[in-house]
Structures are given as C-alpha cells and as structure tokens.
Amino acid sequence: MKQRKKIEWLKLDNASKVFPALANYKDTKVFRLACELYEAVDPEILQQALDTVIKTYPLYQSVLRRGIFWYYLESSDIKPEIEIESTVVCAPLYFKDKKTLLFRVSYYNNRINLEVFHALSDGVGALKFMGDLVYHYINFKHDEITLNKAPKLYHSGSLSQQMDDSFGRYYSGGDAIKSLIEKLKTKRQARAYQIKGSTLDDNRTVIIEGSMSARAVLDEAHAHNATLTVFIASLFIYSIYKDMHVNSRKQRIVLQIPVNLRQFYESETMRNFFGSMGVAYYFTENGSSLDDIVPCVRESFHEELKEENLGKQLNGFMSLERSLLLRIFPLPLKDMILRTADRIVDRRVTALVSNIGRIAIPEELSAYIRQFSVANSAKRPQIILCSFGDRLAVSFSSPFREMEIQRIFFEYLSKKGISIEISSNR
Incomplete structure (x- = not known):
C-alpha cells in the first residue's frame, strides 16, 4: 500500500x-x-x-x-x-x-x-x-x-x-457582532436544573453500561411514536425527574444533543464536524409522565434539526472565529474567554445524550464481534448509545458515585420486559 x-x-x-x-x-x-x-x-x-x-x-x-x-x-x-x-x-x-x-x-x-x-x-x-x-x-x-x-x-x-x-x-458568512449579541441574549435564559453528587477521590468517570436488544427498545420507542434517540432522551428526562427533590421540579431540564452535520452537509472529514441542539422541558407546563414528555421532545427535535437552524448555528460560530477582534487576542486570553463562556453555558445544561448510531460491519466479520460501545469523560451525567446488529449499548458516564438516575432508567426498560446486561467500571 x-x-x-x-x-x-x-x-x-x-x-x-x-x-x-x-x-x-x-x-x-x-x-x-x-x-x-x-x-x-x-x-x-x-x-x-x-x-x-x-x-x-x-x-x-x-x-x-x-x-x-x-x-x-x-x-x-x-x-x-x-x-x-x-x-x-x-x-x-x-x-x-x-x-x-x-x-x-x-x-x-x-x-x-x-x-x-x-x-x-x-x-x-x-x-x-x-x-x-x-x-x-x-x-x-x-x-x-x-x-x-x-x-x-x-x-x-x-x-x-x-x-x-x-x-x-460550508461557512456562508455572518455578522460576528450580531451573533455574539444573540448568544448573550440566549445565555440570559433561566438556569437549568443541575444534577449534584459526590465525586470519587481519583476524579474517575463512573461508567454504567446496559446492553440489550435494539429491536425490543425500538418497539418500545415506536409504541410512543418516537425515534430511538427521542425515546432515550425522553426516558432520561423522566429518570432525572424521578430523582429530583420536589422543590426542584419547578426548574427546567435541558438536554444537550450533539448533531452529526455529515447528515446535512456532504463531508468525508475525519475531523470534528458536529453541531448541537438543546432540548428543554418544563414539568410545571407539560406534566411529568413519559407520555407527557415524549411529544414535547419529539417536537423539539423536529424544530431544532431543521437545516436552516443548523446552518445559522454553523455560521454564527464561524463568524465569531473569523472576527478580527477575536483573531488578534493571544491564545491565553482566548483560553480564558472560552473557559468563561463554558461556565455560563454549563448553567443552562442539565445532561447530554448522544447517539453514535448503527455500526455496520461486513457479514464475514460480524461472527467475531459481540458488541460495540461508546463512553466519554464527563463533568455532568450523560448517555451515549450505539447499536451493532441487535445489540444496543447504552452507556451512562457520570462524575458522581450516585447511580439512582441510572437505576430508574434501566428499571423502566426492565419492567417493559427488556432483558438488560449491566456492567460498570466501579
């Protein structure tokens, strides 16, 4: 070669x-x-x-x-x-x-x-x-x-x-100042509910992985008229709600969802090419059952995944990067700005859900592979899922030793008759 x-x-x-x-x-x-x-x-x-x-x-x-x-x-x-x-x-x-x-x-x-x-x-x-x-x-x-x-x-x-x-x-132009003003307006939105917990002494990310039938979970998602990602995100919101103190349930839950932009723009890049969307849910306005949550999450996905919204986000970030004012700042100052912005964004996010999707392998190789899974370092609880054949791996990553949200999540699926194999790095 x-x-x-x-x-x-x-x-x-x-x-x-x-x-x-x-x-x-x-x-x-x-x-x-x-x-x-x-x-x-x-x-x-x-x-x-x-x-x-x-x-x-x-x-x-x-x-x-x-x-x-x-x-x-x-x-x-x-x-x-x-x-x-x-x-x-x-x-x-x-x-x-x-x-x-x-x-x-x-x-x-x-x-x-x-x-x-x-x-x-x-x-x-x-x-x-x-x-x-x-x-x-x-x-x-x-x-x-x-x-x-x-x-x-x-x-x-x-x-x-x-x-x-x-x-x-795919950057088509934009006004950096206007983009910055819009982002500052967005950052003034209400704080999202923050999951609290105790961390391990070595700052280790706690991984709880559940492996199950992809078909069984898809059937459950379809029973709620939802895609797999919408259903998993909704069940995550429901699980967080069940773990919340009563006086915290007035706060909104916001899930951050990475979006693979290769689905919308032709690209074979090996580098980063993703956007993100926020899915917000208010229990005081919409109810607390899973049947209440799914339609709202489904509608948020439909709205946020419109190509014009993703294009606006891409242009906004690129216009800021290319603005003369930010370009002349030395790297240490840029780092400080990014860390400050990240702390502001953190207050508006509760957790994260990411679906890597279905992993396809040639049939000749499939007989040697049991499953794929994905995990991530985490400063807040998050779910990453992927499937291989009929095996769906749902991985919780969390900086906290508490596992009540994970228990509620997997227990719900188990009660629906879905067999789950649980593993952990604890």
Missing part, C-alpha cells in the same frame, strides 16, 4: 478549538470506542493491525501544539504502540507543551479500546479509524476471511477529504 503524504501542520477546526482550553483531569475531553470480541485479543496482531491502519490515517499521527494565537496540529514520527488497559477510562491524552499522540489503543481480555482526545476527531470520524482497525485485526487473526477490499464505510476518501475543515467549507 502506498504511504500517504504527511501533513506538516494543520489549524484546528471550529469545534476543536474549545477542547484544549477546557480539558483538565476532572474532564479530560477524551472519549472511548470499544469493540468486544468473542475471543481474547492477541496483542501482537493488534499491533500489526494498528501499524497498517495508521498509514491510511495520517491525521492520527499528529500532536497538538500551542501557537501565539491558536492551537494547531503538527505531524510527527511517533509510532503508536498498543498497551494493555491499565489506566482509568478516558484518562488524559493531551498534556500541555508535551508532544504526545492524541489517541490510545488498548486491550483487555476480549475488548479492543480506542480512546481519542476530542480536538482530533468526533465520534463519527473516530469510528472510521476503529472500523478499519477491527477489520484488519480480524483479517490478520483469521486467514480464512477474504474480502475484496476494506469496507467502504470506514475508508474516509482522499487525504484532502479526511483533513477537510468542513466548518470552513
């Missing part, structure tokens, strides 16, 4: 700029994709697969550097080495002024883990890397498997398509 040309340096895309400024030991801005096989992982073959895949994705051989005005990615000759899992889930990957790769491949028993610092890629981009890694591992491990080519799903086009800054590509 012809080796791809290296990228000497690359400025961060619009979404990536916030992660180096906000990353810390409590919230590392690292996410994990995990693939559970039916057999123990062979580390030598996994390293062989990684050596093969890294040639296809030179972005992943980058290190993060600090400039005078912005962070940027710089190519490196660092060879990625697999390791047996020995750190906490989503341990730090970015260290200030230290040249380290922004991803980690580890294994434990029959599980392969890919952990990624969010400034490098989003979950959809990282899934392409993970898919190729698993594809090559199984092919090297089992010589009897023959495919004409690697699954098209995971190859990310040409080098320029992989490296594309799709935010810049």
Whole structure:
C-alpha cells in the first residue's frame, strides 16, 4: 500500500478549538470506542493491525501544539504502540507543551479500546479509524476471511477529504457582532436544573453500561411514536425527574444533543464536524409522565434539526472565529474567554445524550464481534448509545458515585420486559 503524504501542520477546526482550553483531569475531553470480541485479543496482531491502519490515517499521527494565537496540529514520527488497559477510562491524552499522540489503543481480555482526545476527531470520524482497525485485526487473526477490499464505510476518501475543515467549507458568512449579541441574549435564559453528587477521590468517570436488544427498545420507542434517540432522551428526562427533590421540579431540564452535520452537509472529514441542539422541558407546563414528555421532545427535535437552524448555528460560530477582534487576542486570553463562556453555558445544561448510531460491519466479520460501545469523560451525567446488529449499548458516564438516575432508567426498560446486561467500571 502506498504511504500517504504527511501533513506538516494543520489549524484546528471550529469545534476543536474549545477542547484544549477546557480539558483538565476532572474532564479530560477524551472519549472511548470499544469493540468486544468473542475471543481474547492477541496483542501482537493488534499491533500489526494498528501499524497498517495508521498509514491510511495520517491525521492520527499528529500532536497538538500551542501557537501565539491558536492551537494547531503538527505531524510527527511517533509510532503508536498498543498497551494493555491499565489506566482509568478516558484518562488524559493531551498534556500541555508535551508532544504526545492524541489517541490510545488498548486491550483487555476480549475488548479492543480506542480512546481519542476530542480536538482530533468526533465520534463519527473516530469510528472510521476503529472500523478499519477491527477489520484488519480480524483479517490478520483469521486467514480464512477474504474480502475484496476494506469496507467502504470506514475508508474516509482522499487525504484532502479526511483533513477537510468542513466548518470552513460550508461557512456562508455572518455578522460576528450580531451573533455574539444573540448568544448573550440566549445565555440570559433561566438556569437549568443541575444534577449534584459526590465525586470519587481519583476524579474517575463512573461508567454504567446496559446492553440489550435494539429491536425490543425500538418497539418500545415506536409504541410512543418516537425515534430511538427521542425515546432515550425522553426516558432520561423522566429518570432525572424521578430523582429530583420536589422543590426542584419547578426548574427546567435541558438536554444537550450533539448533531452529526455529515447528515446535512456532504463531508468525508475525519475531523470534528458536529453541531448541537438543546432540548428543554418544563414539568410545571407539560406534566411529568413519559407520555407527557415524549411529544414535547419529539417536537423539539423536529424544530431544532431543521437545516436552516443548523446552518445559522454553523455560521454564527464561524463568524465569531473569523472576527478580527477575536483573531488578534493571544491564545491565553482566548483560553480564558472560552473557559468563561463554558461556565455560563454549563448553567443552562442539565445532561447530554448522544447517539453514535448503527455500526455496520461486513457479514464475514460480524461472527467475531459481540458488541460495540461508546463512553466519554464527563463533568455532568450523560448517555451515549450505539447499536451493532441487535445489540444496543447504552452507556451512562457520570462524575458522581450516585447511580439512582441510572437505576430508574434501566428499571423502566426492565419492567417493559427488556432483558438488560449491566456492567460498570466501579
């Protein structure tokens, strides 16, 4: 295979700029994709697969550097080495002024883990890397498997398509001052309910993962006239409500929902390309049963996912980035502004729900794979879900040791006759 040309340096895309400024030991801005096989992982073959895949994705051989005005990615000759899992889930990957790769491949028993610092890629981009890694591992491990080519799903086009800054590509102009004023008006909205709890001494993110039949959960969602994501988000709101003190139920709950912009704009980028939407729910106005919650959440999804709203958000963020005033600020001042803005936004968000979607694998490989799952470092409780075949993995990430919301969530599904396999890093 012809080796791809290296990228000497690359400025961060619009979404990536916030992660180096906000990353810390409590919230590392690292996410994990995990693939559970039916057999123990062979580390030598996994390293062989990684050596093969890294040639296809030179972005992943980058290190993060600090400039005078912005962070940027710089190519490196660092060879990625697999390791047996020995750190906490989503341990730090970015260290200030230290040249380290922004991803980690580890294994434990029959599980392969890919952990990624969010400034490098989003979950959809990282899934392409993970898919190729698993594809090559199984092919090297089992010589009897023959495919004409690697699954098209995971190859990310040409080098320029992989490296594309799709935010810049689809930016159609905007007024930075007007955008800033609108954001300040939005920030004056009522505070959202904040989930409280006690953290572990080592600041470890607590992961509670429930694996179940995707078909069974979809049937339950359809019984409520909802998509899978709408149903899971609604059930999350319901579970939070059941855990709230009575005098807190006057406050609104706001879920932050990342949106994969590749669904709306043609892009093969391996970098970040996502927006977000907020789903707010007021119990005092709409009721507290799941039947009350689902229609409101469904309507919010319908409204927020209109392409014109996503385009307005993209243009707003890009216009701020390209404004002369902000561009001339030195990096430490930009970092301070981003941290302040993040603290303001935090007050308007209760929790997060993200659906990576259905993971498709060639039939020849599926017999070797039990499931995929996704987890994230967390400064607030969040749910990330993905499905593989009929296996749906719903992962709760939380900075808190309390697990009442998770119990209510999974207990509801269990009472509907859905069999759930629970695992945890506790």
